Amino acid sequence: MHATGCQITEFVANLNMRTKNRLFGIIKKTAEEGKYEEEEIYRHIGEGIWEFKAQTARIYSFCDGSRRIVLTHAGYKPNKNMVKSERQKAVAIRHQYDEWKRTAS
Numbered sequence: 001m002h003a004t005g006c007q008i009t010e011f012v013a014n015l016n017m018r019t020k021n022r023l024f025g026i027i028k029k030t031a032e033e034g035k036y037e038e039e040e041i042y043r044h045i046g047e048g049i050w051e052f053k054a055q056t057a058r059i060y061s062f063c064d065g066s067r068r069i070v071l072t073h074a075g076y077k078p079n080k081n082m083v084k085s086e087r088q089k090a091v092a093i094r095h096q097y098d099e100w101k102r103t104a105s
Contacts, residue, residue, distance in 0.1 A: 008059060011074040015057055022054035030069065045083060049090040053077075060090040070097055 012020055026041055030052075035042070043051050045060075049072075052059040056077040061069050072093040078086050 008071050008074045011057075012059075019055045019057050023052055023057060023059060026052050026054065027059070027069075027071075045087050047087055047091050048094070049087050051086075058086070060086060062090065062094050064097065064101070070094070 050061050059074045060072045072090040
């Protein structure tokens with residue numbers, strides 16, 4: 001899947017350095033060691049969607065069936081009513097990714 005501009009890159013570029021470093025550290029540790037065990041930092045929000053959390057910043061992701069973690073989108077901490085819409089957005093991106101993966105093979 002090829003996209004012009006990356007929503008996650010643009011989001012992270014606007015974060016303060018402390019939050020940015022924290023998110024990158026969490027993602028790096030997850031990539032190197034597997035699932036991050038602290039729910040306050042890496043949390044399953046349903047339907048196979050996970051969120052990396054640092055301060056009020058969130059990056060949403062899913063595993064693609066191999067060892068790959070696919071980042072879908074990012075945003076600030078949603079209120080309780082918005083968690084479902086963030087999950088649905090990530091699920092829609094996962095379906096696009098799955099379709100791209102299927103046709104690219």
